[in-house]
Amino acid sequence: MGMMTGTGPLSPKPAGTFNFEPPKPGSELYLERTPKRIRAAIAGETVADSRRAMLLQESGHQPIYYFPPEDVRSELLKPSDKHTHCPKKGEASYYTVRVGERIVKDAAWYYPQPLDGAPPIKDLIAFYWDRIDQWLEEDEEVFGHARDPYHRIDIRRTARHIRISLDGALLAETDRALALFESNLPTRWYMPREDVVAELEPSEKITRCPYKGEAHYFSVAGVEGGEDLVWYYPEPFAEVGRIADLVCFYNEKVDLEVDGELAERTDTPFKHGVKSQPAPA
Numbered sequence: 001m002g003m004m005t006g007t008g009p010l011s012p013k014p015a016g017t018f019n020f021e022p023p024k025p026g027s028e029l030y031l032e033r034t035p036k037r038i039r040a041a042i043a044g045e046t047v048a049d050s051r052r053a054m055l056l057q058e059s060g061h062q063p064i065y066y067f068p069p070e071d072v073r074s075e076l077l078k079p080s081d082k083h084t085h086c087p088k089k090g091e092a093s094y095y096t097v098r099v100g101e102r103i104v105k106d107a108a109w110y111y112p113q114p115l116d117g118a119p120p121i122k123d124l125i126a127f128y129w130d131r132i133d134q135w136l137e138e139d140e141e142v143f144g145h146a147r148d149p150y151h152r153i154d155i156r157r158t159a160r161h162i163r164i165s166l167d168g169a170l171l172a173e174t175d176r177a178l179a180l181f182e183s184n185l186p187t188r189w190y191m192p193r194e195d196v197v198a199e200l201e202p203s204e205k206i207t208r209c210p211y212k213g214e215a216h217y218f219s220v221a222g223v224e225g226g227e228d229l230v231w232y233y234p235e236p237f238a239e240v241g242r243i244a245d246l247v248c249f250y251n252e253k254v255d256l257e258v259d260g261e262l263a264e265r266t267d268t269p270f271k272h273g274v275k276s277q278p279a280p281a
Contacts, residue, residue: 002148004028004057006184006268012060015184029088030057031066031119034149038065039136040127043102047132048072054124055146058088062145066124072108082106090115095125107131143208153211154181155242162189163257164249166223171198171254178242182211186266189256190246196230200247203228213237218247229253
């Protein structure tokens with residue numbers, strides 16, 4: 001989440017208010033150069049490698065890297081018959097990428113003639129994140145989507161009393177949670193597993209967050225709606241290492257009381273859960 005997603009200031013549903021007339025919600029585009037070296041690889045071959053990549057922010061979407069054509073291996077690209085139209089950017093043309101015997105259809109796109117008023121993206125090349133096997137920012141692999149430079153996470157120890165239940169059944173209760181505040185998301189309450197009274201069953205689901213790392217899941221046994229209700233990070237990134245092995249429940253799916261006050265179930269993209277993500281190639 002960042003300024004363009006969730007309830008960020010330039011998202012389709014901003015949480016706050018301005019003292020000026022902002023753009024129409026959902027209409028914003030913002031392009032800036034990233035100081036990071038960005039690489040994209042397929043089947044072990046680097047397809048794009050740039051120290052001049054641009055990051056495009058679009059309201060309601062995760063950021064996308066756009067590469068100068070000179071930093072993309074043109075011999076691996078074959079023009080595609082696919083074309084799409086974006087009302088904010090114009091008509092996009094596509095490339096299929098071939099690396100040896102590996103063919104990734106319509107994996108990349110560019111705008112040969114962007115609309116007037118669009119950021120200067122003419123001929124810059126972008127790739128679908130999930131059609132690339134490996135993304136690197138500098139020398140570290142990034143999962144899920146490009147990191148948003150305006151995304152922030154704060155973790156604070158709290159003595160607030162946290163009680164979690166579902167359909168009247170107590171699931172967990174703690175006075176020693178860590179409160180994780182993440183841009184434009186509800187506060188997440190991470191707690192010791194010993195403070196969970198419900199029976200947890202290991203799940204096969206795994207998801208990857210570009211800011212926290214690889215999450216593993218538990219289901220709550222014997223409770224309707226308890227599938228993949230709890231997650232934890234066995235080896236989180238160093239920046240959020242304090243949450244290692246602590247468990248967290250979906251605020252969107254449980255009855256959460258903070259100091260005796262029932263919290264509203266928040267409406268986020270995660271209210272229906274998330275799909276398990278296969279390991280990178």
